Amino acid sequence: MTVRSVLWLWLLIPNLIYAQSVKQDSLDIASKVVGLNFTLPERDSLREGVQENLGSYVKIRKYPIDNSIPPALGFNPVLPGMTFEKRQEAITWPYNDKLSRPKSDFEIALMPVSALASLIKNKKITATELTKIYLNRLKKYGDTLKCVVTITEELALRQARRADEEIAAGHYRGPLHGIPYGVKDLLAVEGYKTTWGAMPFKDQVIDKTATVVSRLGESGAILVAKLTMGALAWGDVWFGGTTKNPWNLQQGSSGSSAGSASATAAGLVGFSIGTETWGSIVSPSTRCGVTGLRPTYGRVSRYGAMALSWSMDKIGPICRSAQDCAMVFNAMYGPDQLDATLVDLPFNYKGGIALKNLKIGYFKTLFDRNYINKKNDSLTLEVLKSLGAKLTPVKLPEDVPAEALAFILSAEAAAAFDDLTRSNRDSLLVRQIKNAWPNVFRTARYIPAVEYIQANRLRYLLQVDFHEMIKDFDVIISPSFGGMQLLTTNLTGHPCVVTPNGFNQNGGPTSISFIGNLYDEATILAVARQYQNATAFDEKHPLLFTE
CATH class of the missing domain: 3.90.1300.10 (Amidase signature (AS) domain)
Structure with a gap:
């Protein structure tokens, strides 16, 4: 099976699940795309949960989320035990009172x-x-x-x-x-x-x-x-x-x-x-x-x-x-x-x-x-x-391999412009090459939520x-x-x-x-x-x- 065939199957999985017609081999392909291997009994057991999750996805997608709405989970650069100066001192900015205005x-x-x-x-x-x-x-x-x-x-x-x-x-x-x-x-x-x-x-x-x-x-x-x-x-x-x-x-x-x-x-x-x-x-x-x-x-x-x-x-x-x-x-x-x-x-x-x-x-x-x-x-x-x-x-x-964490940005960016991807308006962007946002947003759909959390x-x-x-x-x-x-x-x-x-x-x-x-x-x-x-x-x- 070609890579393209695998990706098409993956894209079809949500529709198949929602139609209550998901096949075991579809879940097998999906798990391999994210680097996992589940046994036949395990896939059979998880199928109902996957279908329920899809129902939640559909409900969420019906709710308009403006780009300005942040996620409830936030990043904090401050580690436990860190302390910082709290007193603001006066700043004296230098002025050159003798400076002449240039002619041009x-x-x-x-x-x-x-x-x-x-x-x-x-x-x-x-x-x-x-x-x-x-x-x-x-x-x-x-x-x-x-x-x-x-x-x-x-x-x-x-x-x-x-x-x-x-x-x-x-x-x-x-x-x-x-x-x-x-x-x-x-x-x-x-x-x-x-x-x-x-x-x-x-x-x-x-x-x-x-x-x-x-x-x-x-x-x-x-x-x-x-x-x-x-x-x-x-x-x-x-x-x-x-x-x-x-x-x-x-x-x-x-x-x-x-x-x-x-x-x-x-x-x-x-x-x-x-x-x-x-x-x-x-x-x-x-x-x-x-x-x-x-x-x-x-x-x-x-x-x-x-x-x-x-x-x-x-x-x-x-x-x-x-x-x-x-x-x-x-x-x-x-x-x-x-x-x-x-x-x-x-x-x-x-x-x-x-x-x-x-x-x-x-x-x-x-x-x-x-x-x-x-x-x-x-x-x-x-x-x-x-x-x-x-x-x-x-x-x-x-x-810690910093380069392996780069997809944190991709996942968040894909969420920020989710509607652009799902509406296919990403095709209006000037750059449509492999290394550009439209493809990155689509690729980010294959980042499991668990891996995003692990990366953080x-x-x-x-x-x-x-x-x-x-x-x-x-x-x-x-x-x-x-x-x-x-x-x-x-x-x-x-x-x-x-x-x-x-x-x-x-x-x-x-x-x-x-x-x-x-x-x-x-x-x-x-x-x-x-x-x-x-x-x-x-x-x-x-x-x-x-x-």
């Missing part, structure tokens, strides 16, 4: 948030002027990069006028006041489409505003665009094409926060918001040469965001520097009474941290491999040593192992890719800052990753800032957009 608009557009904030605070540029600069660049370059879904011009100009009025009246809200930004188009904004990058949802309007967008609005930031994402948060291909890498227009920007990274690198926004489940901030930030923060799981509210994997999704800033990420994150994090995964813990960022006073580890075996970015990564370690860092070799936990039990052991490794360190330095660290840290929920650390032989940006303890984004951002102060990679911009 493109120079202004490519400035980091910290510099833009200095110009606005000292009234050397208005929020309206800055907003119009970014709106013009979005219109000029958005189609070239295919990074824009919707320009929110009316909203942006209204927010800019309000910011100017407040600042003129002496009510300055902080470093994001008057700064234009864009969001990945899986975050709902009332009155605007939220397309999730996917053809079946290209006209979707969600009647709510995501907490992240609301909080940035409260900080005085100005929303100028909803930016592209790979369809349903995979890759850089969306219903409008492939989002481009500003450094090389023949190359995609990677994903799934494709438009966020591309627009930030090209200076179409002051900063942007992305999301990560398994590399969707790290990967496009690397490709586009920008700095991204993947916060700890449960740090930033996901209310109003598309759910892909309830136990792995995270929202974070993509900026032109680590300092910018700290400023943006400070306005985003914390409880909102709408997302049950959130914790109430402080963010005590101190940009002037001394590396000699920190315990810093690095994944030696990952750096020792022969891989494409080895030279730049090795030089990064040397720079950190020159700054006073004492690097201790550590090993990424390998007792092993995930707990992975959390324990990773904590035992990292608990004695403030920061772990890692290559951004390879060796399962990216999947491992997304499964355990640990935070990561990815920042440019050079260029490859083709002139494309490369990156290094700083991994921290749970809820300690402050330290890894501070270390990344020290690295950026000693190098100039974060100050490099794609030439096509410096005009």
